[in-house]
Amino acid sequence: MEIAAYLLLVILVMQYPLLESRIKKVQRRADRIEHKLDLILDHLGIEVAGPDLGRVTALLREGKKLEAIKAYRQLTDADLKEAKEAVERIDATRR
Incomplete structure (x- = not known):
């Protein structure tokens, strides 16, 4: 066997x-x-038109980065790495 x-x-x-x-x-x-x-x-x-990322931006403004990554993944079907990088780019341009 x-x-x-x-x-x-x-x-x-x-x-x-x-x-x-x-x-x-x-x-x-x-x-x-x-x-x-x-x-x-x-x-x-x-x-x-891409997905509406207003919720992601709002979560970032509240300092909820992990929730923003989760929301981004739900909106775009991105994997974790891709979502993290995208949210970090959004956060950097937002500041």
Whole structure:
């Protein structure tokens, strides 16, 4: 039974580079599609409004940075690192 578990683990580890390269390929394709979409929107003169970050700014004014990061994540679906960096940029420009 242990041998089967180790064998399965080895197989999974060997498959990781294939999965990683496939994920990178999909990400590059998504980036190209997003770039093309941005060009189309610019050409048509359409501006996409971002999320309303008024709540994030209000929380920062109250000194509630953690709550501001949580609110930013809820509004934008950003990961923790991205949200923290964005909230810090907002806080720096607010001051």
